[in-house]
Amino acid sequence: MTADIVYELTQRKDSPFYAGIDLTGEKKELTIKQGSLAPEVRVLISRNLRKGGTADYEQYLELLIRFFVAVRSLDPEGWGSTEGATFFKARVLRALIRVLSDMIGKTSFDQLTTERMRTMLGRIDKATLSDEAVRKAQGSAGVQDLYEQMRSQVLGDSAA
Amino acid sequence: MRLLDLPQAQRFCQPASSIVSAVGMQPLRDFHEALPKNVMLLSEGTNHFNIHQVNILASVDQWLLFATAHYRRAIDMLVPASAPWTQVTLYYASFFAANAILGMFGGWVGQTRKRKQIIVDVEHGVPGTQQLRIYRKLPSPNGANGSHRVFWDFFYDAAASITAWAPTPLAGALTPVNSDFAWAITERNDVNYDMFSAWEAAKRFHGTFKPSKLASLRGPLQLQFEASERLIQLALHFATAVGLATNALAGCGHTGTAGQVRRKLAAQRPPQLVTQSAFGNF
Numbered sequence: 001m002t003a004d005i006v007y008e009l010t011q012r013k014d015s016p017f018y019a020g021i022d023l024t025g026e027k028k029e030l031t032i033k034q035g036s037l038a039p040e041v042r043v044l045i046s047r048n049l050r051k052g053g054t055a056d057y058e059q060y061l062e063l064l065i066r067f068f069v070a071v072r073s074l075d076p077e078g079w080g081s082t083e084g085a086t087f088f089k090a091r092v093l094r095a096l097i098r099v100l101s102d103m104i105g106k107t108s109f110d111q112l113t114t115e116r117m118r119t120m121l122g123r124i125d126k127a128t129l130s131d132e133a134v135r136k137a138q139g140s141a142g143v144q145d146l147y148e149q150m151r152s153q154v155l156g157d158s159a160a
Numbered sequence: 161m162r163l164l165d166l167p168q169a170q171r172f173c174q175p176a177s178s179i180v181s182a183v184g185m186q187p188l189r190d191f192h193e194a195l196p197k198n199v200m201l202l203s204e205g206t207n208h209f210n211i212h213q214v215n216i217l218a219s220v221d222q223w224l225l226f227a228t229a230h231y232r233r234a235i236d237m238l239v240p241a242s243a244p245w246t247q248v249t250l251y252y253a254s255f256f257a258a259n260a261i262l263g264m265f266g267g268w269v270g271q272t273r274k275r276k277q278i279i280v281d282v283e284h285g286v287p288g289t290q291q292l293r294i295y296r297k298l299p300s301p302n303g304a305n306g307s308h309r310v311f312w313d314f315f316y317d318a319a320a321s322i323t324a325w326a327p328t329p330l331a332g333a334l335t336p337v338n339s340d341f342a343w344a345i346t347e348r349n350d351v352n353y354d355m356f357s358a359w360e361a362a363k364r365f366h367g368t369f370k371p372s373k374l375a376s377l378r379g380p381l382q383l384q385f386e387a388s389e390r391l392i393q394l395a396l397h398f399a400t401a402v403g404l405a406t407n408a409l410a411g412c413g414h415t416g417t418a419g420q421v422r423r424k425l426a427a428q429r430p431p432q433l434v435t436q437s438a439f440g441n442f
Contacts, residue, residue: 014321062331065323076286114166115166
């Protein structure tokens, strides 16, 4: 299901990633690779299923589209850009998907509208996602640090 | 065709009162016809941008009124002989609602009086530096012909980018019936211009519609009814979400907010004047 979702994110015109994810590893001009996002999406789905979630493929896909539309709206000029972007960086996007996973643990899919998620994500201090700060966040531990930082800003508590 | 996102549309739909009061109301088509051809961009803060913005927002409130009023009037026409025209009326209700949605998000698919195409979309959406781009010749995404087909082709293509801002139950309004962008105009033309189809629609209505149950509508009329209803609901939702507030509905005898005036005008009962007409001699 995960690969299909990531594929659909690149195919649907309502997706902020429309034609914007490198699915094959051969499109050097696309900075976001399927291999960065797919594992996080997989974890999000399996974690939600373990907690008794009953959402289907379409609901996960639409939630992710709403989520990333909300993210894009917080930095529209940076979205798709390789320089100066706040959120459009693989490590930040990976960390954000983990934050989304926590959001769906607290709120139902239906209630996570684009506007509501935008309000929640608007609490993120963009200064903590500067190029320099993100460069320092190397590897899985770095993504975990970014996640914990954003989680506390968005949800007001610390990671479990 | 690119549109604003919702926060950007909120900015676009709430011009400062000083801008609104400084701009004279005029037909958008005349404004665009008079623009020098070398003007391709309308930039926030300029006179051209202000004129376009204030006038299209007025049009949005008027589209919302006529969409709502047509929907309301269609419900008064549910008899077999009027079934085809009910569908045409509902078609226009959806057409106006779709125009309103595009307008709120910075888009416009228009024509000059000389029937020359004008397309306006978003070049830059960030509040404070918003820019709209004018196209005077632009093929629609699927290369449609005919002004309404072209409109729907642009509309559904552009609407994809704002679908995520729609409430989930109404998001379907932004995709066409049968996944065919031209479905509504094709069906409208069938019942409007082809008497075989029109009579088939009247017979279907007679055979299936129960006057006590609106949901007993069947066929293209039912699909158009549902499509129009959802599109109007979505347009009204967006109007609230973007904080649309114009005085474009002044002059028809009602006061209040545009929403209040719209409801009063759309609900107004028509006078019963058939006995004063020639109908009895027909």
